[in-house]
Amino acid sequence: xxxRDTLDLAVRNLxxxxxxxxxxxxxxxxxxxxxAGMVSLGVGLQDQxxxxxxxxxxxxxxxxLPGSVGQITFGPGRGGRGPARRPFGRNAAxxxxxxQSQSPSGEVKEITDxxxxxxxxxxxxxxxxxxxxxxxxxxxxxxxxxxxATGVPMSVKNEGAFQSIPHGRFFADENEAACLLSLDLAKRxxxxxxxxxxxxxxxxxxxxxxxxxxxxxxxxxxxxxxxSKCTIVGIIERETGPFAxxxxxxxxxxxxxxxxxxxHASPQAAQMLARDPTRTSRPYPSAVVKVKSPQxxxxxxxxxxxxxxxxxxxxxxxxxxxxxxxxxxxVLSLIGSIALAVxxxxxxxxxxxxxxxxxxxxxxxxxxxxxxxxxxxxxxIEASAIGFLGGAAGIVLGWSVGRIINIGANVYIxxxxxxxxxxxxxxxxxxxxxxxxxxxxxxxxGLYPAARAAKLDPIKALRHD
Amino acid sequence: MPAVLETTDLRKxxxxxxxxxxxxDGVNLSVNEGEFVGLLGTSGSGKSxxxxxxxxxxxxSGGSLRIFDQDLATMGSMExxxxxxxxxxxxxxxFNLVSSMTALENVTLAMMFxxxxxxxxxxxxxxxxxxxxxxxxxxxxxxxxxxxxxxxVAIARALSNQPRLLLxxxxxxxxxxxxxxxxxxxxxDLNEREGKTIIMVTHDxxxxxxxxxxxVTMLDGVVVDPSEVPA
Numbered sequence: 001x002x003x004r005d006t007l008d009l010a011v012r013n014l015x016x017x018x019x020x021x022x023x024x025x026x027x028x029x030x031x032x033x034x035x036a037g038m039v040s041l042g043v044g045l046q047d048q049x050x051x052x053x054x055x056x057x058x059x060x061x062x063x064x065l066p067g068s069v070g071q072i073t074f075g076p077g078r079g080g081r082g083p084a085r086r087p088f089g090r091n092a093a094x095x096x097x098x099x100q101s102q103s104p105s106g107e108v109k110e111i112t113d114x115x116x117x118x119x120x121x122x123x124x125x126x127x128x129x130x131x132x133x134x135x136x137x138x139x140x141x142x143x144x145x146x147x148x149a150t151g152v153p154m155s156v157k158n159e160g161a162f163q164s165i166p167h168g169r170f171f172a173d174e175n176e177a178a179c180l181l182s183l184d185l186a187k188r189x190x191x192x193x194x195x196x197x198x199x200x201x202x203x204x205x206x207x208x209x210x211x212x213x214x215x216x217x218x219x220x221x222x223x224x225x226x227x228s229k230c231t232i233v234g235i236i237e238r239e240t241g242p243f244a245x246x247x248x249x250x251x252x253x254x255x256x257x258x259x260x261x262x263x264h265a266s267p268q269a270a271q272m273l274a275r276d277p278t279r280t281s282r283p284y285p286s287a288v289v290k291v292k293s294p295q296x297x298x299x300x301x302x303x304x305x306x307x308x309x310x311x312x313x314x315x316x317x318x319x320x321x322x323x324x325x326x327x328x329x330x331v332l333s334l335i336g337s338i339a340l341a342v343x344x345x346x347x348x349x350x351x352x353x354x355x356x357x358x359x360x361x362x363x364x365x366x367x368x369x370x371x372x373x374x375x376x377x378x379x380x381i382e383a384s385a386i387g388f389l390g391g392a393a394g395i396v397l398g399w400s401v402g403r404i405i406n407i408g409a410n411v412y413i414x415x416x417x418x419x420x421x422x423x424x425x426x427x428x429x430x431x432x433x434x435x436x437x438x439x440x441x442x443x444x445x446g447l448y449p450a451a452r453a454a455k456l457d458p459i460k461a462l463r464h465d
Numbered sequence: 466m467p468a469v470l471e472t473t474d475l476r477k478x479x480x481x482x483x484x485x486x487x488x489x490d491g492v493n494l495s496v497n498e499g500e501f502v503g504l505l506g507t508s509g510s511g512k513s514x515x516x517x518x519x520x521x522x523x524x525x526s527g528g529s530l531r532i533f534d535q536d537l538a539t540m541g542s543m544e545x546x547x548x549x550x551x552x553x554x555x556x557x558x559x560f561n562l563v564s565s566m567t568a569l570e571n572v573t574l575a576m577m578f579x580x581x582x583x584x585x586x587x588x589x590x591x592x593x594x595x596x597x598x599x600x601x602x603x604x605x606x607x608x609x610x611x612x613x614x615x616x617x618v619a620i621a622r623a624l625s626n627q628p629r630l631l632l633x634x635x636x637x638x639x640x641x642x643x644x645x646x647x648x649x650x651x652x653x654d655l656n657e658r659e660g661k662t663i664i665m666v667t668h669d670x671x672x673x674x675x676x677x678x679x680x681v682t683m684l685d686g687v688v689v690d691p692s693e694v695p696a
Binding site: 002005363367373374459 | 517520522523542543546547549550551555557561562563564565574575577578579580583622623626
């Protein structure tokens with residue numbers, strides 16, 4: 001008996017009792033829809049979460065901070081952010097003293113230009129650059145405010161937050177006297193028409209120890225006011241969130257060489273060099289290492305730690321989140337599995353009933369030469385066909401219900417000020433998986449009834465009415 | 466004439482509660498190729514049990530049962546189903562057609578199990594039904610056919626895999642006398658023109674005497690001389 005013949009027989013049997021087949025299939029489809037819906041929700045939430053991270057473009061970045069082996073330190077008052085964020089007017093000597101107390105010689109590895117070269121030489125590293133966030137006074141028109149300027153390398157063009165620049169453009173080259181503004185800052189400067197700021201000039205003031213600037217009132221001796229003009233070339237939408245800072249996005253962005261210049265000309269640098277003649281430059285508060293592929297991040301992170309530096313990447317946070325999602329997926333799957341278990345009992349019941357009804361027919365088939373195997377296959381294929389139909393219908397059902405929930409949820413999310421997205425995701429593997437799974441579950445449910453049918457005694461079956 | 470069937474001390478016992486029922490209790494029987502044997506006996510004599518064993522629908526408890534030089538006692542369930550689809554064609558009192566299938570489909574079903582290709586199945590089934598005088602009724606379902614017509618479909622089905630041995634269990638038991646004669650004529654023709662060996666179970670001595678070459682009488686699970694049977 002060929003597979004085609006068996007299939008034909010199974011299908012005609014199913015057609016024979018359309019109502020029962022239909023109801024059983026509906027039961028299976030509800031089970032599959034629930035289960036697939038739960039997986040879909042898990043995947044959708046994960047996509048939303050991970051997708052938002054990916055948009056920040058920071059999967060291939062590692063933040064490097066000074067530190068000793070195995071020590072991960074970041075946060076205010078220490079390492080990267082501390083010195084750079086020190087308020088403008090604060091006593092530089094005290095600051096330097098504090099900086100030194102934090103770095104007893106030999107214990108803490110600092111980030112210098114040599115360190116950057118070391119980092120850049122590591123395998124799988126695309127580039128390494130200092131993470132510079134400088135306190136500056138921004139002057140525009142008659143107004144001024146203190147803010148942070150970030151040094152941005154040319155390589156981040158078209159990456160992460162710079163992927164799309166709503167107004168204007170990225171720096172033309174690294175020596176351009178240009179700056180990029182965040183939309184927040186731009187709105188503060190010109191609420192009505194932020195885009196109109198493009199082409200206008202800003203003045204940046206900062207503390208400097210070089211002689212070029214004018215003496216700053218209220219500052220220690222030797223500290224002058226540095227000045228730098230820049231043209232606003234673009235406005236980017238700032239991606240808010242806990243890791244935005246690591247993304248190199250701040251209210252104001254200037255080309256990295258300019259930021260380096262300001263950093264090395266700072267009074268803190270001069271103080272440090274004066275105190276320790278062996279130094280050639282002020283160490284950087286942090287560095288960013290770009291890896292060639294996100295997969296290499298973990299490995300490179302290990303290597304950086306071996307150099308005696310602290311390192312962390314979004315991947316670390318993401319690993320934790322992924323684990324949380326696995327647990328969520330398991331819980332959702334379990335809920336879905338209960339629905340599926342119920343529908344598989346439905347299949348079993350339908351098959352058992354159908355065998356009871358068709359006992360005589362089974363007897364006839366055996367008497368005219370049907371083997372146990374033939375009978376078993378007919379029933380298994382019937383069960384699989386119910387599974388296939390139920391799986392396909394379940395996907396359609398699950399998708400429809402998902403869409404409806406999604407629309408409702410997005411209305412709510414938007415009302416709360418969030419961004420709408422797809423809470424349910426239906427990748428092709430989920431469709432194939434759900435149908436495959438449905439067939440497998442139905443086959444399992446059909447095993448016992450099919451075996452029972454195959455083992456029927458033909459003589460008793462023929463006497464059955 | 467070579468023996469198609471040979472039984473030696475064939476026994477079939479089964480438990481019914483505490484008592485052992487000896488449905489067959491040492492049957493010795495030999496049937497030659499081309500014979501038309503009438504298996505006669507009262508109800509409970511064991512004649513149907515014997516037919517079921519020959520058909521491979523049931524297993525013997527002891528003794529030997531050789532058909533076409535194969536011992537059915539040693540066969541597994543797969544081999545028994547092969548025996549049913551190749552060596553024998555069975556005709557039942559209650560026709561045993563699949564009610565949801567047309568006459569043609571009922572005949573092709575048997576060939577489906579035997580692995581006959583689709584196209585050939587349909588041609589063969591069609592010509593068999595034609596030969597049974599059912600040319601115009603191929604697409605009717607059993608409930609749309611008369612008893613005699615249903616039995617003709619069953620005979621076509623029994624012949625579909627070209628067995629040399631036809632087994633008939635009270636083939637006219639559910640038919641009126643005129644239809645009975647028609648069906649018996651069909652069987653007689655198959656025996657005479659196509660050389661099919663036929664073993665027919667019946668409780669009607671007249672019918673057996675009229676059509677069979679030889680009558681085998683059974684009583685309480687053994688073959689007996691007809692004179693021993695109480696009237």
